Amino acid sequence: MNWVAWKMLTGDRTKYLGTVFGVAFGVLLISQQTSIFVGLMRRTAHAAIDVRDAQVWVMDPYQQNADEIKPLSETDLNRVRGVEGVEWAVRYFKSLARAKIETGSFRQVFLIGLDDHSLIGAPVKMIDGSLANLRRPDAIIVDKAGYEYLWGQEPIRLGRTLEMNDRRAVLVGICEATAPFQTFPIIYTRYSQAIQFVAGERKVMSFVLAHPQPGVTPKDLSTRIAERTNLMTKTRTEFIWFIIGYYMRNTGIPVNFGITIALGFIVGTAIAGQTFYLFTLENLKQFGALKAMGLSDLRLTLMVLLQATVVGLIGYGLGIGMTALFFEATSNVTALAGFYLPWQVAAGAAVSVSLIIVLASFLSLRKVLLLEPAVVFRG
Amino acid sequence: MIAPFHNNDSQVNASAIVGNTASLAAGREVAIACRGIIKDFGDGNTKVRALHGIEVDVYASELTLLVGPSGCGKTTLISIIAGLLNPTAGDLDLFGVKQSQLRGPKLVEFRALSVGFIFQQYNLLPALTATENVAVPLLIQGWKRPAAMKAALSALEAVDLGSRAEQRPNQLSGGQQQRVAIARALVHQPRLLVCDEPTAALDAVSGQRVMELLKKVAVQPGRAVIVVTHDDRVFGYGDRIISMADGRIESVENSKSK
Numbered sequence: 103m104n105w106v107a108w109k110m111l112t113g114d115r116t117k118y119l120g121t122v123f124g125v126a127f128g129v130l131l132i133s134q135q136t137s138i139f140v141g142l143m144r145r146t147a148h149a150a151i152d153v154r155d156a157q158v159w160v161m162d163p164y165q166q167n168a169d170e171i172k173p174l175s176e177t178d179l180n181r182v183r184g185v186e187g188v189e190w191a192v193r194y195f196k197s198l199a200r201a202k203i204e205t206g207s208f209r210q211v212f213l214i215g216l217d218d219h220s221l222i223g224a225p226v227k228m229i230d231g232s233l234a235n236l237r238r239p240d241a242i243i244v245d246k247a248g249y250e251y252l253w254g255q256e257p258i259r260l261g262r263t264l265e266m267n268d269r270r271a272v273l274v275g276i277c278e279a280t281a282p283f284q285t286f287p288i289i290y291t292r293y294s295q296a297i298q299f300v301a302g303e304r305k306v307m308s309f310v311l312a313h314p315q316p317g318v319t320p321k322d323l324s325t326r327i328a329e330r331t332n333l334m335t336k337t338r339t340e341f342i343w344f345i346i347g348y349y350m351r352n353t354g355i356p357v358n359f360g361i362t363i364a365l366g367f368i369v370g371t372a373i374a375g376q377t378f379y380l381f382t383l384e385n386l387k388q389f390g391a392l393k394a395m396g397l398s399d400l401r402l403t404l405m406v407l408l409q410a411t412v413v414g415l416i417g418y419g420l421g422i423g424m425t426a427l428f429f430e431a432t433s434n435v436t437a438l439a440g441f442y443l444p445w446q447v448a449a450g451a452a453v454s455v456s457l458i459i460v461l462a463s464f465l466s467l468r469k470v471l472l473l474e475p476a477v478v479f480r481g
Numbered sequence: 482m483i484a485p486f487h488n489n490d491s492q493v494n495a496s497a498i499v500g501n502t503a504s505l506a507a508g509r510e511v512a513i514a515c516r517g518i519i520k521d522f523g524d525g526n527t528k529v530r531a532l533h534g535i536e537v538d539v540y541a542s543e544l545t546l547l548v549g550p551s552g553c554g555k556t557t558l559i560s561i562i563a564g565l566l567n568p569t570a571g572d573l574d575l576f577g578v579k580q581s582q583l584r585g586p587k588l589v590e591f592r593a594l595s596v597g598f599i600f601q602q603y604n605l606l607p608a609l610t611a612t613e614n615v616a617v618p619l620l621i622q623g624w625k626r627p628a629a630m631k632a633a634l635s636a637l638e639a640v641d642l643g644s645r646a647e648q649r650p651n652q653l654s655g656g657q658q659q660r661v662a663i664a665r666a667l668v669h670q671p672r673l674l675v676c677d678e679p680t681a682a683l684d685a686v687s688g689q690r691v692m693e694l695l696k697k698v699a700v701q702p703g704r705a706v707i708v709v710t711h712d713d714r715v716f717g718y719g720d721r722i723i724s725m726a727d728g729r730i731e732s733v734e735n736s737k738s739k
Contacts, residue, residue, distance in 0.1 A: 103620055106609065113608020391604035394565055396593025397621050398586065475592075476565040478600055479556045479677045479709075 103397065107405035110385060111412060117384075121377040122417045125455060128370015129421025132363055133443060133451040134428055139359035141441035147345040148280035148288075149196055149214070150338060153223040156192075156311035157320035159341045160327055163334045167348040168341075171196065173305040174333070181331045182310045187318040188327070192217035194309040195296045201289065202265045203252055211248065211287045213266070215296025215308075222311055225290060230258050231275025236292060242271040245279035247436045248287025266299035281440035283349070367454055375462035378410065382466035386473060393475035406467050414459035421455070422448055511574075512673065512705035513539040513562055518571035520557050520728075531557045533728045534571065541672075544696060544706045546719035554728040555709045556677065562707065563596050563675045564588045576672055593621050597666030599695075601678035603658045605650040611637055611661045612646040618669040636664040639698055656687030663694060674699050676708040680715055692718040 112118050144151065149168050150159065160182050162172040182191040195215025202208040216223050216236070224233055229246055236243055242264075249258060262273045271291070279288045291299065297306045310333075314323040320337040328335040336344055350356050382389070389402060425443050432438040518535040521528050532554050539545050539562070547555050560566040561573065564583065573580035576595070583591050597618070598604075605614045615633035620626065637646050640660040650658050659679060666674055676695065680688030692708075692715045699706050700720075708719070716722060724731040 105626060106606070106613075106617060106620060109608045109613065110606060111608075113606075387602070387604055388606050391598070391600065391606075392617070392621070394563070394592065394598050395618055395621055396589050396591075396596070398589050401621075474565070476556075476560040478598070478604060479560055479565070 103401055103405055104408055107408045108412065110388070110405075111381075111409040114381075117377065117381050118413075120373075121381060121413050122420065124373030124377050125370060125413055125417025125458060126420035126424065127373060128366055128458060129418050129451050129455050130424045131366025131369065132454050133422055133425040133447050135359055135362045135366060136447045136450065137425065137429065137443045138441055139355070139363070140444055140447060142283065142355060142359075143346045143349065145281050145283040145440060146349045147342040148282045149212075150341045150345060151280045152225065153194070153311065153338070154226060155222050156194075156313050157338055158312040158314070158324045158327065159336045159338065160191075160310040160312060160331070161308075161334050161336075163332065165334055168196065168345045169198075171308045173303065174307045174310060175305050176307065178331065178333060179307065179310050182312055182327055182333070185312075185323075185327045185330045187315050187323050189313045189315040190220070190222075191310050191312040192220055192222045193293045193307050194223055194311045195293050195306065196308045197296070197300050198286075199266050199289070199300050201252065201271075201287065204263065209251055209287055210284075211266075211289050212282055212284075213296055213299055214288060214290045215293040216290060217311075218292045218294050221292075225277035225279055227278040229276045229278060231260050231273075233275065235274035236290065238272070238274060240270055240272045240295065241274040241291065242295075243275040243277050243290040244273060245281075245288040246276055247279075247281055247285075247439050248289065249273075249276055250436050251285070251287045267301060269298050271295075271299065285437065367458070370455070371458045371461055375458065375465055378413065378462040379465045379469075381409075382406065382469060386469065387478065389470050390473050390475055390477045393473065394478045399471055402470055403467055406463055406470060410459045410463040410466075414455050418452060418455045422451060425451075509543070510541040510703070511538045512541040512576055514572075514574040515539075515558075515562070516572040516574070518558070518561060518573060519569045520554075520561060520566065521569045531728050532561075532568070535728075535730060537723060537730050537733065539705050539707060540721070541705045542700065542702050543720035544700050544708060544718060546716060546722045547707055547709045547725065548711070548713075548716070548722055549725035549731070551711075553725040555725055557728075558725070559675050559677065559707055559709055563598070563673070564592050593618070594669070595672045597669070597671035597674040599659070599662050599666045599674070599676040599679045601681045603650070603655075603662045603682075605658055605661060605665075607650050610647050610649055611642060611653065611664075614650070614661055615665045615668050618665060622669060633664070633668055636668040637661070639667075640664045640694055654687070655683050656690060659683060659687070659691050660694060663691070663699065667699060672704055674704060674706040676706070678710055678712075679708060680710065680712050685714060688712060688715060 162174060165172060179191060179193060182188060197213050199211050199213040200208055201211045221233065221236060225243065231243065235241055244252065258276050260273055260275065264271050282288060312323065312327065314320055324335040324337050327333065393402065429442050515535045515537045518532050519530065520532040521530050523529055535558060547559060549555050557566065561568050612630055612633045615636050616629040619629035619632055634643065634646055637643055640663055642657060642660050642664065645653060645657060653661065680691055683691060695706065696718050720736050722734045
């Protein structure tokens with residue numbers, strides 16, 4: 103009877119496609135909006151995400167996120183280095199700065215200062231130039247999106263200059279970096295150079311980046327440093343979630359996206375559920391005839407579930423495909439850089455569509471199962 | 482053509498033996514024996530009694546017409562006989578088996594194996610071709626699709642619709658759709674064929690053809706055929722006519738040929 107269920111489902115193309123696209127639209131809304139939400143949250147934690155070689159971040163105990171920074175002192179660095187289990191600990195500078203290009207136009211930028219000797223926290227992938235050139239005087243590396251923000255669509259040309267805090271900086275490389283939430287260019291330079299590019303303060307060290315010795319877990323080291331120094335410490339993963347948590351609690355982003363995602367779920371359920379329900383209602387007489395002819399409730403249920411599963415699978419495939427296409431089509435758009443379809447979102451959308459289908463099936467099944475087969479004799 | 486039969490039919494068959502095999506009464510095989518069938522709908526103040534202690538037999542190898550005005554209980558009675566409704570009270574013997582023994586899955590299985598249905602509005606599945614529609618009862622019984630399709634094509638040929646095998650219901654006339662429904666009702670060789678107003682949606686000529694076909698292919702030894710109808714033009718096709726009024730059997734008439 104599965105074959106009959108399939109034929110009943112696909113027999114009326116318009117209704118079949120309407121149901122499938124109802125599900126697809128719901129999946130598109132859910133997965134696309136969730137992916138953008140995840141992408142935005144990732145952007146808030148861009149600095150922590152891009153530092154892959156240090157496992158523990160040390161910061162001021164009252165720090166709330168990665169952008170409102172109360173600098174640490176040089177003594178703090180030495181205290182961290184003195185903690186048992188620390189393989190190495192280095193300075194890390196992060197601040198906002200103003201960069202002025204040759205034409206006089208300027209942009210607010212994220213200035214990242216890397217430990218002069220180790221360059222810990224340096225970008226992983228260079229698009230043009232070499233990381234080693236960062237050791238040259240006044241050298242800076244700019245992320246690809248940042249180059250476009252600063253110099254528009256002009257071809258990449260190393261050697262161009264800009265000014266920060268009246269000091270000249272020379273572009274020696276273009277790198278890939280996680281796009282920041284504020285869509286500012288990211289400029290990497292050496293720590294000693296970075297503190298020249300911003301107005302001087304007594305203390306300038308934003309973070310200490312530490313790494314555990316072999317056999318010591320990042321979590322253990324983080325706990326140890328916190329106990330010995332009274333500074334706040336986070337493992338890399340904890341720090342990423344710490345920053346995301348701040349934005350989740352203190353901005354309207356989760357609420358807005360939550361509403362859109364919920365709407366996607368509701369609209370998807372409504373369209374798919376209603377179309378599927380109407381499809382079942384219109385076939386109620388046929389279902390009644392099948393029941394009269396001796397088709398059991400169990401097999402009828404399986405037929406409806408099969409129809410719902412087919413609609414769900416095709417609708418999901420189309421919806422997730424459209425989402426993937428959207429991100430593929432916008433992958434070269436600088437403003438949308440870093441947005442993609444995470445597998446967890448695809449899996450979440452699959453769970454959502456399953457719920458949509460279960461709800462839609464339940465509404466329809468209830469009608470079918472309560473149907474008295476004797477209804478077939480009522481004109 | 483029809484000879485009045487004024488005796489109470491139930492009295493004639495009162496001595497019929499109810500057992501594991503169909504009973505014999507007056508030399509005819511009793512396929513269905515209704516004894517004191519009562520059917521109520523609703524509860525309390527809204528309770529309506531649709532059938533008032535129906536006592537009637539339906540014989541195998543005959544075409545029985547069940548006639549009467551709207552609301553007289555014909556549909557309720559055939560729904561009970563076909564196992565689609567349970568009576569409120571009374572006994573029903575179906576081919577030697579008490580209907581009370583057929584509950585739940587057994588009743589569903591009984592319908593699948595032993596009952597063929599012909600509906601007023603045909604109730605063909607619009608997405609399926611004529612052959613596929615005819616194959617449905619066999620698929621319900623668990624037949625493999627190729628075998629079911631082969632048997633369905635033979636059944637369609639028996640009702641002279643072999644050339645329309647691949648047509649969908651909306652490509653067929655009303656008479657042709659009803660012939661597909663007849664093929665569907667007979668493809669699994671049921672012992673009981675229940676037809677609800679099979680000519681009501683058809684013009685006179687098509688109605689006559691459908692009844693001729695029913696008489697020709699449906700009435701077989703060992704099979705009981707019950708046709709509910711308002712259409713007095715088809716009364717001549719019945720071997721017996723059971724008339725109902727107000728939930729009661731009013732009269733039972735045998736055709737002159739019987």
